[in-house]
Amino acid sequence: MEGVDHLAFERNKAQFDVDEMKIVWAGSREDFELSDRISRLVASDPVFRKDDRAALGRKELFKNTLRKAAHAWKRVIELRLSGEFSALEPEAYKLRAFVDQPAFTDLHWGMFVPAIQGQGTDEQQQKWLPLAYRMQIIGCYAQTELGHGSNVQGLETTATFDPKTDEFVIHSPTLTSSKWWPGGLGKVSTHAVVYARLIIDGQDYGVHGFIVQLRSLDDHLPLPGITIGDIGMKFGNAAYNTMDNGVLTFDHVRIPRNQMLMRVSQVTREGKYVHSNVPRQLVYGTMVYVRQKIVADASVALSRAVCIATRYSAVRRQFGSHNGGLETQVIDYKTQQSRLFPLLASAYAFRFVGEWLLWLYTDVTERLKAKDFSTLPEAHACTAGLKSLTTTATADGIEECRKLCGGHGYLCSSGLPELFAVYVPACTYEGDNIVLLLQVARHLVKTVSQLSTGNKPVGTTAYMARLEQLLQYHSDVKKAEDWLKPNVVLEAFEARAARMCVACAQNLSKFSNPEEGFQELAADLVEAAVAHCQLIVVSNVYALSLLHKHLGDFISTGCIDPKQGSLANEQLRNLYSQVRPNAVALVDAYNYTDHYLGSILGRYDGNVYPKLYEEAWKDPLNDSIVPDGFKEYIQPLLKQQLRNARL
Numbered sequence: 001m002e003g004v005d006h007l008a009f010e011r012n013k014a015q016f017d018v019d020e021m022k023i024v025w026a027g028s029r030e031d032f033e034l035s036d037r038i039s040r041l042v043a044s045d046p047v048f049r050k051d052d053r054a055a056l057g058r059k060e061l062f063k064n065t066l067r068k069a070a071h072a073w074k075r076v077i078e079l080r081l082s083g084e085f086s087a088l089e090p091e092a093y094k095l096r097a098f099v100d101q102p103a104f105t106d107l108h109w110g111m112f113v114p115a116i117q118g119q120g121t122d123e124q125q126q127k128w129l130p131l132a133y134r135m136q137i138i139g140c141y142a143q144t145e146l147g148h149g150s151n152v153q154g155l156e157t158t159a160t161f162d163p164k165t166d167e168f169v170i171h172s173p174t175l176t177s178s179k180w181w182p183g184g185l186g187k188v189s190t191h192a193v194v195y196a197r198l199i200i201d202g203q204d205y206g207v208h209g210f211i212v213q214l215r216s217l218d219d220h221l222p223l224p225g226i227t228i229g230d231i232g233m234k235f236g237n238a239a240y241n242t243m244d245n246g247v248l249t250f251d252h253v254r255i256p257r258n259q260m261l262m263r264v265s266q267v268t269r270e271g272k273y274v275h276s277n278v279p280r281q282l283v284y285g286t287m288v289y290v291r292q293k294i295v296a297d298a299s300v301a302l303s304r305a306v307c308i309a310t311r312y313s314a315v316r317r318q319f320g321s322h323n324g325g326l327e328t329q330v331i332d333y334k335t336q337q338s339r340l341f342p343l344l345a346s347a348y349a350f351r352f353v354g355e356w357l358l359w360l361y362t363d364v365t366e367r368l369k370a371k372d373f374s375t376l377p378e379a380h381a382c383t384a385g386l387k388s389l390t391t392t393a394t395a396d397g398i399e400e401c402r403k404l405c406g407g408h409g410y411l412c413s414s415g416l417p418e419l420f421a422v423y424v425p426a427c428t429y430e431g432d433n434i435v436l437l438l439q440v441a442r443h444l445v446k447t448v449s450q451l452s453t454g455n456k457p458v459g460t461t462a463y464m465a466r467l468e469q470l471l472q473y474h475s476d477v478k479k480a481e482d483w484l485k486p487n488v489v490l491e492a493f494e495a496r497a498a499r500m501c502v503a504c505a506q507n508l509s510k511f512s513n514p515e516e517g518f519q520e521l522a523a524d525l526v527e528a529a530v531a532h533c534q535l536i537v538v539s540n541v542y543a544l545s546l547l548h549k550h551l552g553d554f555i556s557t558g559c560i561d562p563k564q565g566s567l568a569n570e571q572l573r574n575l576y577s578q579v580r581p582n583a584v585a586l587v588d589a590y591n592y593t594d595h596y597l598g599s600i601l602g603r604y605d606g607n608v609y610p611k612l613y614e615e616a617w618k619d620p621l622n623d624s625i626v627p628d629g630f631k632e633y634i635q636p637l638l639k640q641q642l643r644n645a646r647l
């Protein structure tokens with residue numbers, strides 16, 4: 001029935017003010033109003049239609065992406081959504097988010113511009129940023145190669161200084177040195193920040209960033225010595241195939257010396273290599289920025305999936321009808337709750353941890369400007385660890401939501417297959433999640449080993465200062481309600497993380513070669529890093545479901561005993577019952593339009609079945625009643641069977 005709210009009875013059960021929660025989710029009233037306005041603006045604009053995406057071929061899909069990106073840019077300017085000619089303002093960022101289609105612009109604004117901002121000198125910024133802000137040049141981030149992604153120091157592209165001409169010669173010496181993966185490179189970018197080994201007078205100074213023009217600004221053809229193309233279709237149908245991830249090789253391409261990004265180190269006219277008094281790691285700064293953004297986006301992707309699964313679970317009924325009455329809503333099954341509600345809690349937890357990480361990132365950026373580099377290792381460990389933790393949980397969570405929607409979750413019209421396919425590379429790009437956890441583990445082991453030298457741990461590792469106490473700790477939980485006290489939960493998580501880190505550090509000390517030890521104990525180190533990152537995120541329901549999931553860690557490290565573990569589980573069940581009447585309202589608080597959700601199962605009005613039925617008839621296969629190919633392939637079979645039957 002059109003116009004009827006099939007979920008009204010659920011909404012009436014809510015025990016909190018949904019409008020207030022919308023503001024909490026958005027961050028502030030101002031942010032809420034902005035998101036609300038822009039999401040409606042996108043939803044009502046036919047150019048931003050997306051329900052036809054699944055049926056488009058690659059070329060149409062890509063052209064459709066170009067059209068949307070151009071239209072979005074026009075809207076940004078027409079509506080004066082941001083300051084003059086910049087898409088880095090929150091308004092433009094929101095517009096991009098609600099358009100909901102990965103495009104070259106993500107890399108231009110999300111990596112090319114930040115790389116110049118973070119690694120360029122003032123002079124370089126003045127030259128390149130105005131062009132980039134106006135999109136008079138379009139850039140990408142060309143770091144990864146066919147042979148190396150995680151191992152950045154292993155990149156092979158070379159940038160050799162030629163003192164005669166005051167230029168760098170950019171070259172791809174091997175097949176494996178071909179740049180491979182950069183988004184926006186394949187068909188669109190005119191420029192790139194290319195990461196290459198700096199060679200001066202035969203000496204290798206390691207990987208540095210260079211601004212390289214790739215295509216003519218007139219006819220868009222690659223410049224001499226440059227070969228570029230798209231790397232081909234990726235996982236999922238529409239999904240990330242809106243993006244032109246590309247391949248690029250250089251054959252002795254010359255660029256002026258002043259196109260090396262020179263904030264961290266410089267090459268003089270005489271070919272002298274000069275290193276500023278800033279840490280070399282700032283070359284990796286763009287990755288820290290994007291990892292922080294990815295954490296903030298994890299809650300968005302997970303909340304979309306949870307919103308679809310929660311609304312649909314309230315609509316869907318199976319079994320349990322008595323005397324011809326209604327069957328049970330699947331959301332009332334305890335197993336459904338134990339799978340869905342921790343994800344609902346995670347979406348909220350990630351939303352808040354994303355805010356916190358933005359604060360941490362802003363703080364470190366301010367400090368860097370004032371030449372205080374002391375918090376850089378902590379910022380790197382937190383962004384790397386939380387990127388890994390939240391993207392893994394979100395990718396797994398989206399897939400769980402698909403299963404929570406039963407068979408209909410597998411239909412493209414549920415929105416979940418595409419959401420999963422678009423999201424899942426987040427576990428790999430911007431740092432493989434295991435490789436990033438190993439970075440966190442290095443930071444933790446270093447922190448533990450420095451305790452004996454009197455180095456006071458700071459930031460998220462501050463709990464290590466209470467190591468003696470945490471090693472003695474045993475939970476004093478006696479009844480299920482004790483697990484509701486935040487301190488009780490926090491201490492258990494601190495003790496578990498501390499003990500796992502100390503155990504790793506002790507085992508490492510048994511190796512004469514620390515690197516060998518690190519390789520050998522890598523699996524344990526990853527688990528210790530996960531424990532530390534979970535500690536950063538813990539909050540009520542979420543914490544208890546994690547404790548339940550990782551009960552083995554808590555018991556084997558002696559933080560809690562099995563009885564306390566089952567009390568945690570008992571409390572978890574109580575919490576699920578408290579969440580149940582509020583579940584639909586909690587997902588309404590995300591304030592997502594039906595356009596943005598892109599899901600029949602997650603429709604605000606819950607009018608699922610008629611719309612699913614209607615949608616099925618739109619499939620191109622249903623354009624004709626008898627399928628194309630019937631005469632060639634089906635009819636002969638049927639005729640043959642008839643003949644056989646007669647025989």
Ligand SMILES: CCCCCCCCCCCCCCCCCC(=O)SCCNC(=O)CCNC(=O)[C@H](O)C(C)(C)COP(=O)(O)OP(=O)(O)OC[C@H]1O[C@@H](n2cnc3c(N)ncnc32)[C@H](O)[C@@H]1OP(=O)(O)O
Pocket residue numbers: 087088092093096105106107109110111141143144149150151152153183281282284285287288290293294376377380428429430431432435439
């Ligand atoms: C209209 C508007 C539209 C707006 C849209 C905006 C959209 C925004 C969102 C953008 C979305 C973009 C989509 C995503 C695209 C993906 C792009 C990519 O994948 S790009 C490609 C991404 N690729 C990857 O992510 C590659 C992953 N690999 C790596 O990051 C590195 O190679 C490594 C870290 C694994 C090893 O590094 P390596 O040097 O070999 O070895 P060591 O371990 O010895 O470390 C040495 C020292 O450095 C330290 N340190 C390390 N990192 C950092 C850091 N970041 N910082 C600080 N420090 C760092 C480390 O702690 C150590 O310190 P110490 O102990 O000596 O004191």
Ligand SMILES: Cc1cc2nc3c(=O)[nH]c(=O)nc-3n(C[C@H](O)[C@H](O)[C@H](O)COP(=O)(O)OP(=O)(O)OC[C@H]3O[C@@H](n4cnc5c(N)ncnc54)[C@H](O)[C@@H]3O)c2cc1C
Pocket residue numbers: 107141142143144147148149150151180181182183240245425428429430431432433434435438522
């Ligand atoms: C959709 C998408 C978009 C991308 N966009 C860009 C872009 O715009 N620009 C760009 O430069 N790059 C881009 N990339 C590349 C991306 O950053 C890399 O793929 C990523 O960093 C992982 O590196 P890799 O492919 O070398 O993986 P590998 O390191 O080869 O990983 C393979 C396996 O080896 C394991 N492994 C590797 N090293 C270790 C170790 N030391 N210890 C234990 N296990 C290890 C990993 O865990 C993984 O299981 C993109 C990738 C994707 C998928």
